[in-house]
Amino acid sequence: MTKKKKSQAQGKRIRYDKQRPRSAVDRSTARATSRSSRVQAVSVPVCRADPPPPSTLVTLDPLAPVIVRSGRPFDASNGLDEARFPPPSTLAGCLRTAWARQTGTDFGPALLDAVSVRGPLLWREGEGAAPDVAPALLVPKPADALYLAREGEREPCCIRAEPHAFDEGCGSDLPQGLVPVQLTDPVKGKPKPGPRWWTLAQLLDFRRGATPTFEALLEHGWTPATERRTHVAIDRKSHAAKTSQLFQTNGLDFMPDQPLDPAGQAPAATRRLRLLARCDQPLRAGLVHLGGERRLAALEPRPESQWPAVPEGWFDQMVKVGGLSLTLLTPAAFADGFRPGWIDPDTLEGEPPEAPGVHLKLRAVACERWQANSGWDLHKGEPRPTRRLVAAGSVYWFELVGAHDPAAFAPLWLNNISDTAQDRRDGFGLALPAPWTPCA
Numbered sequence: 001m002t003k004k005k006k007s008q009a010q011g012k013r014i015r016y017d018k019q020r021p022r023s024a025v026d027r028s029t030a031r032a033t034s035r036s037s038r039v040q041a042v043s044v045p046v047c048r049a050d051p052p053p054p055s056t057l058v059t060l061d062p063l064a065p066v067i068v069r070s071g072r073p074f075d076a077s078n079g080l081d082e083a084r085f086p087p088p089s090t091l092a093g094c095l096r097t098a099w100a101r102q103t104g105t106d107f108g109p110a111l112l113d114a115v116s117v118r119g120p121l122l123w124r125e126g127e128g129a130a131p132d133v134a135p136a137l138l139v140p141k142p143a144d145a146l147y148l149a150r151e152g153e154r155e156p157c158c159i160r161a162e163p164h165a166f167d168e169g170c171g172s173d174l175p176q177g178l179v180p181v182q183l184t185d186p187v188k189g190k191p192k193p194g195p196r197w198w199t200l201a202q203l204l205d206f207r208r209g210a211t212p213t214f215e216a217l218l219e220h221g222w223t224p225a226t227e228r229r230t231h232v233a234i235d236r237k238s239h240a241a242k243t244s245q246l247f248q249t250n251g252l253d254f255m256p257d258q259p260l261d262p263a264g265q266a267p268a269a270t271r272r273l274r275l276l277a278r279c280d281q282p283l284r285a286g287l288v289h290l291g292g293e294r295r296l297a298a299l300e301p302r303p304e305s306q307w308p309a310v311p312e313g314w315f316d317q318m319v320k321v322g323g324l325s326l327t328l329l330t331p332a333a334f335a336d337g338f339r340p341g342w343i344d345p346d347t348l349e350g351e352p353p354e355a356p357g358v359h360l361k362l363r364a365v366a367c368e369r370w371q372a373n374s375g376w377d378l379h380k381g382e383p384r385p386t387r388r389l390v391a392a393g394s395v396y397w398f399e400l401v402g403a404h405d406p407a408a409f410a411p412l413w414l415n416n417i418s419d420t421a422q423d424r425r426d427g428f429g430l431a432l433p434a435p436w437t438p439c440a
Contacts, residue, residue, distance in 0.1 A: 051284070051285050052285060052300065052301045052302075053301065054282035054283055054284045054301055055282055055283065055301035055302055055303065055304055056278055056279055056280060056281065056282050056283070056304060057276075057277075057278050057301070057302045057303065057304045057306060057307050058095070058276075058277055058278075058279070058283050058299055058300060058301050058302060059123050059274040059275065059276050059277075059299075059300050059302055060091075060094070060120075060274055060275040060277070060288070060290060060297040060298070060299055060300075061254075061272070061274045061297055061298040061300065062254050062274075062275070062290060062295070062296075062297045063295070063296045063297060063298060064251070064295045064296065065226075065227040065251025065252055065253045065254075065295075066086060066251055066252045066254070066290055066291040066295065066297075067249050067250070067251045067252075067291050067292040067293055067295065068084045068085070068086050068087065068090055068252070068291045068292065069084070069292060082226075082250055084252065085120075085224065085252060086120055086252075086275065086290065086291060087330075087331060087371075087373055087389075087428075088117060088119065088120065088330045088331070088426055088427025088428050088430070089373065089375055089426050089427070089428070090290070090291060090375075091117055091119055091120045091275065091277055091290075091427060092115070092116075092117040092425070092426045092427050094288050094289065094290050094297075095115060095117055095277060095279050095283065095288075096111050096112070096114070096115045097288065097289070098283055098286065098288045098299060099114070099115050099279075099281050099283055102283065102284055102286070107378070108379070109379050112379075112422065112425065112426075113425065114281065115279050115280065115281050115425075116279065116280050116424070116425035116426075116427075117277055117278070117279050117425070117426065117427040118277065118278040118279070118414060118415070118416065118427060118430055119275065119276055119277030119278060119330065119427055119430065120275040120276060120277050120330070120427075121137055121138065121139060121275070121276045121277075121329060121330075121430075122137070122138035122139075122197060122222065122273055122274070122275065122276065123136075123137060123138075123273070123274045123275065123276035124136045124137075124138055124222070124272065124273050124274075125272045125274075136199045136200070136201070136220070137199065137200040137276065137308060138197040138198065138199055138200070138221070138222055138273075139197065139198060139199075139200050139203055139327075139329050139432070140196065140197060140198075140328075140329060140392040140393040141194075141195065141196050141197060141198055141221075141393050142198075142203060142206065142327050142366075142393055142395055143366040143367060143368050143391075143393045143394050143395050144160060144161040144162065144181060144366045144395050145158055145159070145160060145161070145206065145211075146158070146159050146161060146183070146191065147159075147191060147192045147193065147194035147214065148187045148189045148190070148191055148192065149189040149190060149192050150187055150188070150189050151187075151188045151189055153189075155214065156189075156192035156194060156214055157187075157213075157214050158194075158211055158212055158213065158214050158217060159183055159184070159185050159187055159211075160183075160184045160185070160206075160211050161181050161182060161183050161184065161366060162181065162182065162184055162439075163179040163180070163181050163182075163363055163364035163397050163439050164179065164180065164181075164182045164439055165179055165180075165439060166180060175339075175345075175348075177348045177362075177363075178348070178362070178363065178364060178365065179363050179364045179397075179439060180364070181364050181365070181366045193223075194214065194217060194218070194221075194223075195217045195218060195221030195222060195223050196221075196222070196223050196224065197221055197222040197223070197224075198212070198217060198220075198221050199220050199221065200308055202216070202217065202220065202221070203327070203432065204311060204434070207325065207327075207432075207434035207435070207436075222273065224252055224253075225252075225253045226250050226251065226252060226253060227250070227251045227252075227253045228248055228249070228250050228251075229248065229249050229251065230246060230247075230248050231246070231247050231248065231249065232245060232246055232247075233245035233246075233247075249292075249293075254273040254274070254275075275290075275297075276302075277427075278307055282301070283299060283301060284299075284301065285298075285299060285300050285301060286298075286299050287299070307414075308414060310410070310413050314433075314434075314435065315406035315407070315409040315410065316406045317435040318400070318404075318406070318409055318433070318435045318436075319400070319404055319405075319406050320435075321435050321436065321437040321438075322399060322400050322437070322438055323363070323397065323398060323399045323400055323435070323436040323437060323438040324360075324397075324398055324400070324409070324433050324434060324435060324436050325395055325396065325397050325398070325433070325434050325435075325436040326395070326396045326398070326412070326417065326431040326432070326433055327393070327394075327395050327431065327432045327434065328390060328391070328392050328393060328394045328395075328396075328429060328430065328431055329392055329414070329430040329431065329432055330392050330416075330427055330428060330429065330430040331371050331373065331389035331390060331391055331392050331428060331429070332389060332390040332394070332417065332418050332428055332429030332431075333373075333387060333389055333390075333418045333419060333420070333423040333428045333429065334390055334418065334419055334429075335419050337388070337390075338365055338367050338390055338394075339362070339365075340352075340396075340417065340418075340419060341419035342419065343360075343362050347361070348361055348362040348363075349361045349362075349401060350362075352411075352412060352417050353417065353419070353421075353424070354411045354412065354415045354416065354417060354424070355408065355409065355411040355412045355415075357404075357408050358400075358404060358408050358409060358412065359400070359401040359402055359404075360398035360399070360400065360401065361398060361399045361400075361401050362396065362397075362398055363397045363398060363399050363438060363439070364396075364397040364439075365394070365395070365396055365397070366394060366395045367390060367391065367394045368391035368392075368393050368394055369391060370388040370389060370390065370391060371388070371389045371390075371391045371392075372386055372387070372388065372389070373386070373387050373388075373389050374386040374387070389428065390429075397436055397438075398436075399438040409433060412431065412433045413432075413433060414430060414431070414432060415430070415431065416428060416429045416430050416431070417429045417431045
């Protein structure tokens with residue numbers, strides 16, 4: 001390398017900051033928090049001329065890539081921890097801390113009971129600058145939708161899987177009474193990658209029987225983007241880097257690179273992503289810490305009417321067809337692995353804890369790979385034991401047992417169905433019910 005080129009290479013600066021539009025955060029606050037090197041210095045609340053009123057429905061706009069570790073040992077033998085979507089417990093801790101600080105409540109065990117959470121989901125603003133463009137709510141891809149490429153084709157397609165009894169002479173080691181989930185279109189091809197998040201509208205149409213095209217999923221869905229950073233340990237005495245003490249972190253980036261116009265505004269076609277959550281205590285706008293490294297996020301209240309409403313005749317259709325499916329939108333904590341603890345292992349019947357009186361019989365399950373979850377117990381001052389969670393996107397199909405009033409299903413709409421009350425308050429097991437016609 002020549003002397004001139006070497007000096008140019010050494011003088012080139014790597015930009016770790018993201019230019020962000022000014023929407024939820026005041027411009028002066030956004031300038032102060034846009035660079036990751038300044039994040040820790042900012043501890044003032046969000047300043048707005050017209051702050052929205054407190055609300056139980058809020059969005060979180062991460063001001064830097066979010067880091068959430070899996071809890072496995074951090075050493076060279078385990079390698080780099082992959083970026084993870086914030087689990088419900090991380091969101092619950094964030095919102096409980098915000099509520100305690102805003103109300104002057106003491107931190108303690110009572111705080112776990114005071115605030116319950118539903119979420120997180122993804123909130124995406126309209127694709128244009130016009131105010132009449134409705135935002136979109138994004139949810140995890142259901143496990144009964146697969147991306148497969150047909151033989152001889154390069155582009156994949158979305159294939160539906162449904163509970164269907166085995167053909168005569170076939171069997172499996174499934175628990176007694178469960179029906180296998182099989183492809184509706186026997187495609188001979190290999191699985192392909194695709195969007196890991198769909199819009200809620202696409203999922204509802206999918207539950208109505210319409211399968212979205214792969215092109216539509218690419219256009220309206222979302223695949224997480226990650227940002228990898230390399231860090232070094234510093235010797236406190238010499239203030240120099242320690243030998244062989246390099247490590248890396250992977251953060252989930254909710255705001256990809258985007259140019260700003262000369263006025264400092266984002267282009268009209270920008271699609272911003274935020275976390276959406278609902279809690280039972282109203283919260284005000286401000287800055288909160290989300291995930292590891294005390295990285296900041298802007299909390300903004302939203303009108304409660306923007307929480308998804310039940311489609312017209314949704315519960316009536318469940319009673320008419322005699323069955324329903326529950327799609328997990330957040331990971332669920334069940335004592336018996338994939339099977340909810342409120343389901344009897346012998347009869348496969350039970351009642352969801354949040355909807356007593358709705359008697360269901362489990363017929364089929366489609367599960368993604370289990371997810372590990374742990375954390376730190378602030379009350380006990382010790383690590384939480386690692387648990388295996390049923391992944392978001394998993395689907396459970398139930399048959400109704402006995403006669404039901406459609407109004408009895410209302411508590412199931414976007415509610416948590418985990419076994420214990422504390423896990424439900426923490427947001428684990430957010431489920432979307434949908435009509436399903438039981439198979440023979």
